[in-house]
Amino acid sequence: xxxxxxxxxxxxxxxxxxxxxxxxxxxxxxxxxxxxxxxxxxxxxxxxxxxxxxxxxxxxxxxxxxxxxxxxxxxxxxxxxxxxxxxxxxxxxxxxxxxxxxxxxxxxxxxxxxxxxxxxxxxxxxxxxxxxxxxxxxxxxxxxxxxxxxxxxxxxxxxxxxxxxxxxxxxxxxxxxxxxxxxxxxxxxxxxxxxxxxxxxxxxxxxxxxxxxxxxxxxxxxxxxxxxxxxxxxxxxxxxxxxxxxxxxx
Numbered sequence: 001x002x003x004x005x006x007x008x009x010x011x012x013x014x015x016x017x018x019x020x021x022x023x024x025x026x027x028x029x030x031x032x033x034x035x036x037x038x039x040x041x042x043x044x045x046x047x048x049x050x051x052x053x054x055x056x057x058x059x060x061x062x063x064x065x066x067x068x069x070x071x072x073x074x075x076x077x078x079x080x081x082x083x084x085x086x087x088x089x090x091x092x093x094x095x096x097x098x099x100x101x102x103x104x105x106x107x108x109x110x111x112x113x114x115x116x117x118x119x120x121x122x123x124x125x126x127x128x129x130x131x132x133x134x135x136x137x138x139x140x141x142x143x144x145x146x147x148x149x150x151x152x153x154x155x156x157x158x159x160x161x162x163x164x165x166x167x168x169x170x171x172x173x174x175x176x177x178x179x180x181x182x183x184x185x186x187x188x189x190x191x192x193x194x195x196x197x198x199x200x201x202x203x204x205x206x207x208x209x210x211x212x213x214x215x216x217x218x219x220x221x222x223x224x225x226x227x228x229x230x231x232x233x234x235x236x237x238x239x240x241x242x243x244x245x246x247x248x249x250x
């Protein structure tokens with residue numbers, strides 16, 4: 001399995017006097033797909049931001065493997081629609097890729113046809129693949145997806161997660177994702193962690209789906225979960241992300 005990539009011990013997060021997470025113990029190992037689920041406002045996106053270093057814990061600790069490379073796909077990319085930025089330029093904005101790397105990632109994700117287009121003109125599915133491509137440049141050890149399929153229709157959601165699974169198989173990168181597409185989560189994940197301000201339950205998808213805490217939150221099984229879980233944006237405690245104005249919701 002190799003050395004653990006990220007570990008947290010007793011991690012707590014707060015916005016002022018508002019406690020978001022309490023005493024979260026977590027780890028992810030190379031090649032794993034770990035998914036975080038939980039109701040709105042449960043601290044999911046905040047936890048991801050702590051993992052990538054955008055938020056500082058109020059207590060507890062985060063350990064990252066030395067030299068760990070992370071790629072991050074946010075819920076949304078907030079761009080001025082009149083700002084001229086082609087996909088080709090966007091892919092190399094924050095890093096200088098190795099020779100041939102952009103072409104390899106572009107081919108793998110099937111986005112060669114949009115390289116000359118403006119990012120603001122892309123469809124939802126195209127934009128998510130472009131954001132994923134940006135995250136994959138640099139060959140990350142850990143790919144972090146914050147509800148990356150949000151806003152897509154069901155066929156596009158299924159296609160996106162099939163692509164994620166294929167990428168793990170091809171590259172060996174570990175994947176940590178937040179998702180409300182619980183039917184997909186249960187088929188795609190090695191482990192599931194249910195958050196509601198703390199870790200309610202965790203384990204394999206089968207173990208978590210049968211846990212009393214999970215069923216209290218989401219109903220009986222994933223069909224009940226899908227019926228009860230409504231993704232509602234809540235910006236009360238989530239401000240602009242330090243990385244390019246990206247915003248997210250728990």
